Amino acid sequence: EADIYQTPRYLVIGTGKKITLECSQTMGHDKMYWYQQDPGMELHLIHYSYGVNSTEKGDLSSESTVSRIRTEHFPLTLESARPSHTSQYLCASSDVTDTQYFGPGTRLTVL
Amino acid sequence: AQSVSQHNHHVILSEAASLELGCNYSYGGTVNLFWYVQYPGQHLQLLLKYFSGDPLVKGIKGFEAEFIKSKFSFNLRKPSVQWSDTAEYFCAVKRPSGGSYIPTFGRGTSLIVHP
16 A cells, blocks of 8 residues: 555535645655546646656646645645636655556545 | 547456457657556556566556557456456556656546456
8 A cells, every 4th residue: 555645535615715735655755746637537647746846737737736845745736716626636656667656536626 | 639548438348358458649759658557445556567678568466568669559458357357447658748757647447347
């Protein structure tokens, strides 16, 4: 079982709220990722980081932002949530062989 | 658009049937290839991967995949499936982008195996 954690697991909030999805890993991996996934669809890479103080946007345009102040922590923030942000958000980290380890996901619903 | 294509979105098999799930990618150059699996109620986890060398790679639980460079394919196979193979299967490619390598996933294949 991989040591990568996401909180909360489920979140229902109203439009306009600021939210932060937490992701942490205890494996010491430099590389971390955030994906957005709708049912039956691809995992879309929205942000990634290859080390502390390094963040990049992924393929899918996203209004979210991320930070990487510590190796083990990679939070994702939405400044003003909208119904279009309703989705599942998956966090992952990868080891030196590029094998990814995934968290359980956060299922976000914006009303 | 460049992508990873999984042609079978839903597959239903009986136990002991053979399985082949297709995966094609459209990126040129050097790529690393992966299959991930998500069993019901569990996290996504690695099934197998290909970086270089023998194009036929073996993974956990009797799965294997063959990299055919000329066809840009990395199909997943298992000769005899079990009920416990019921899961979502995702093909992924790590491909060059702007000086680094980033992962791209297909949309997944839902496999149901009837006992």
